[in-house]
Amino acid sequence: MSTPPSSSTTTGSNGDLIGTVAGPGDGPNEFFIVTPDEQAVKTGEFITYSVTVEGTPRDVIARVTNREQARGLPETFMADPHVAPEAVAGTLGVPTEDIDLYRLEATVIGFYDTNMETFSNPRQLPRPGTQLRTAPDAMLEAVLPNLGVGAADARTESGVVTLSSVDVTARDGLAHMGWLLNRETGAVDLHVPIDEFAATHLAILASTGSGKSYTAGVLMEEMMKPDVRASLLVFDPHGEYGSLSEMRGEDMFAGEDGYRPEVEYFTPENLRIRISELSVGDVMAVLDNPSDRMQERLAEGWRTMQQRESRTWGVDELLDEMRNQYGTDDASVGALEWRLRRSIQRNELFTTDMNVPLDDLVAPGRCTVLQMDTLSRRDQQMIATVLLRRLYQARLAAVRERGDDPNFDGDIIEFPLFSLFEEGHRFAPATGDAPSLGIMRTITSEGRKFGFGLGIISQRPSKIDQDVLSQCGTQVTMKIQNPTDQKAIESSVEAAGEDVLRELPGLTPGQAVVSGDAMNTPVLIQVRQRHTQHGADSIPATEEWRTAHEQRQEQPTRSEGADMGGGDSSGEVDLLGDR
Numbered sequence: 001m002s003t004p005p006s007s008s009t010t011t012g013s014n015g016d017l018i019g020t021v022a023g024p025g026d027g028p029n030e031f032f033i034v035t036p037d038e039q040a041v042k043t044g045e046f047i048t049y050s051v052t053v054e055g056t057p058r059d060v061i062a063r064v065t066n067r068e069q070a071r072g073l074p075e076t077f078m079a080d081p082h083v084a085p086e087a088v089a090g091t092l093g094v095p096t097e098d099i100d101l102y103r104l105e106a107t108v109i110g111f112y113d114t115n116m117e118t119f120s121n122p123r124q125l126p127r128p129g130t131q132l133r134t135a136p137d138a139m140l141e142a143v144l145p146n147l148g149v150g151a152a153d154a155r156t157e158s159g160v161v162t163l164s165s166v167d168v169t170a171r172d173g174l175a176h177m178g179w180l181l182n183r184e185t186g187a188v189d190l191h192v193p194i195d196e197f198a199a200t201h202l203a204i205l206a207s208t209g210s211g212k213s214y215t216a217g218v219l220m221e222e223m224m225k226p227d228v229r230a231s232l233l234v235f236d237p238h239g240e241y242g243s244l245s246e247m248r249g250e251d252m253f254a255g256e257d258g259y260r261p262e263v264e265y266f267t268p269e270n271l272r273i274r275i276s277e278l279s280v281g282d283v284m285a286v287l288d289n290p291s292d293r294m295q296e297r298l299a300e301g302w303r304t305m306q307q308r309e310s311r312t313w314g315v316d317e318l319l320d321e322m323r324n325q326y327g328t329d330d331a332s333v334g335a336l337e338w339r340l341r342r343s344i345q346r347n348e349l350f351t352t353d354m355n356v357p358l359d360d361l362v363a364p365g366r367c368t369v370l371q372m373d374t375l376s377r378r379d380q381q382m383i384a385t386v387l388l389r390r391l392y393q394a395r396l397a398a399v400r401e402r403g404d405d406p407n408f409d410g411d412i413i414e415f416p417l418f419s420l421f422e423e424g425h426r427f428a429p430a431t432g433d434a435p436s437l438g439i440m441r442t443i444t445s446e447g448r449k450f451g452f453g454l455g456i457i458s459q460r461p462s463k464i465d466q467d468v469l470s471q472c473g474t475q476v477t478m479k480i481q482n483p484t485d486q487k488a489i490e491s492s493v494e495a496a497g498e499d500v501l502r503e504l505p506g507l508t509p510g511q512a513v514v515s516g517d518a519m520n521t522p523v524l525i526q527v528r529q530r531h532t533q534h535g536a537d538s539i540p541a542t543e544e545w546r547t548a549h550e551q552r553q554e555q556p557t558r559s560e561g562a563d564m565g566g567g568d569s570s571g572e573v574d575l576l577g578d579r
């Protein structure tokens with residue numbers, strides 16, 4: 001069955017006239033524009049023109065990708081910094097009005113097709129002389145993000161389909177991230193569909209200090225609002241999300257039914273890993289250089305232990321099992337004993353019995369932050385490995401309706417999950433050296449089917465496993481200067497076009513390119529301010545030094561404190577002791 005022709009759409013109120021088409025550009029979708037008004041049109045601006053496609057009038061949107069001066073005052077007029085070029089022009093009787101002429105290059109994005117619910121390429125460039133206008137704010141709000149706006153959404157009471165009439169703020173499940181950078185503050189708000197990035201994963205990439213965790217905080221706030229009530233799990237290696245609990249007290253997060261987001265913090269003390277939850281691969285990753293023979297013995301011993309009904313065995317039981325199999329004086333088992341005791345038994349992270357219940361960890365309307373700043377990188381990876389694996393299995397069980405099987409005694413989680421990783425390259429490194437990489441690859445490639453989304457935050461995109469990064473369907477990219485990281489973004493972030501990527505080095509904190517599945521076309525935005533405090537500001541060193549010094553001045557020095565009277569204390573500690 002063929003798709004019916006989509007209804008004609010109009011932009012509603014037209015934007016300002018900015019220039020006319022000069023002719024075709026370098027590529028098949030590009031054209032040049034001549035405009036006298038350099039202020040109105042910046043690179044990245046969305047412009048529109050009307051064209052008839054297969055008998056239907058369409059408003060096509062294009063993005064300005066380049067701007068250069070076509071005509072201006074001669075350079076010699078600018079040679080003397082003390083005399084304004086206009087004064088030189090006036091003295092010589094040269095007219096200066098409208099002398100500046102700009103040549104812009106624009107790329108066609110397409111007209112918004114309400115049947116396809118996305119942009120459609122008209123496959124024809126506008127004729128020279130076609131008038132161009134700035135695209136209306138309200139229309140851009142409806143069509144830039146992937147909101148699935150259809151004809152029914154855009155039809156006014158009089159029956160006309162007008163994209164500008166769509167009220168995106170009335171929709172549930174959208175994250176208000178900020179507004180288009182090229183327009184006035186708040187003129188074109190960007191609301192991205194949470195369902196999209198929660199299903200096909202998210203990457204937030206930027207150099208340090210560019211606003212990654214701030215933006216992640218904005219998204220988490222949006223996900224905890226009453227119309228979303230997400231189940232969020234945050235792996236926080238730096239303890240940056242302590243302030244999220246403020247959401248509970250803010251009215252904007254309160255639902256009419258009494259809903260308030262829960263924010264739970266877990267520290268390593270309540271995140272212990274039961275040894276039987278580990279796979280033999282996880283154990284190998286924490287052992288010191290095991291030989292091939294040790295690995296064979298361990299794999300066999302581990303397999304036998306996992307077949308036992310009891311799930312509360314530990315290193316001692318495992319060693320007994322291996323000695324049973326290979327004899328009490330087997331040298332490889334002896335060498336394994338030392339390694340297992342050192343890396344597993346003496347590490348407080350691992351226990352034989354305790355296992356954090358998944359119900360405590362995740363729930364709809366709950367944001368759980370795993371504060372792991374006191375743990376080693378390997379231990380952080382181990383926690384991620386085991387928890388992700390358990391959560392994934394529990395989602396798999398729900399989707400496969402294992403709950404109907406009376407013999408099934410595993411965990412089941414009946415609602416989708418979204419898990420966010422600060423320092424994502426630590427958990428899914430390009431080097432492959434992390435036990436968590438395998439399960440992160442599995443979730444990013446399969447999670448969509450099981451309602452398990454991942455969000456990867458990183459300042460080093462080139463250090464993230466490329467399979468994981470390229471599976472992150474929505475990308476928020478902020479200032480990136482390092483050329484290797486820019487290359488990694490270019491190759492893995494397909495949706496962000498070359499012209500948008502060119503912007504990255506020049507962005508300032510809080511400015512971001514949003515691209516991918518949640519968008520119909522990439523956009524440059526200013527990320528909105530957070531409702532809760534940002535918890536990751538740098539420590540103001542000079543202020544803290546001054547305060548610390550003042551406090552020290554007020555306290556007695558150590559030798560004064562120790563001097564109980566009668567002594568001759570100078571307040572100085574004699575480092576060499578009595579001589």
Ligand SMILES: Nc1ncnc2c1ncn2[C@@H]1O[C@H](COP(=O)(O)OP(=O)(O)OP(=O)(O)O)[C@@H](O)[C@H]1O
Pocket residue numbers: 206207208209210211212213214215459509510511526527528529530534536537538
């Ligand atoms: N949208 C924004 N609005 C206002 N301020 C912002 C915004 N985004 C970032 N900032 C400010 O920029 C600074 C850096 O932001 P942030 O801590 O999120 O950077 P980061 O990229 O996560 O850095 P790091 O890699 O060091 O964790 C913060 O002080 C924050 O207050």
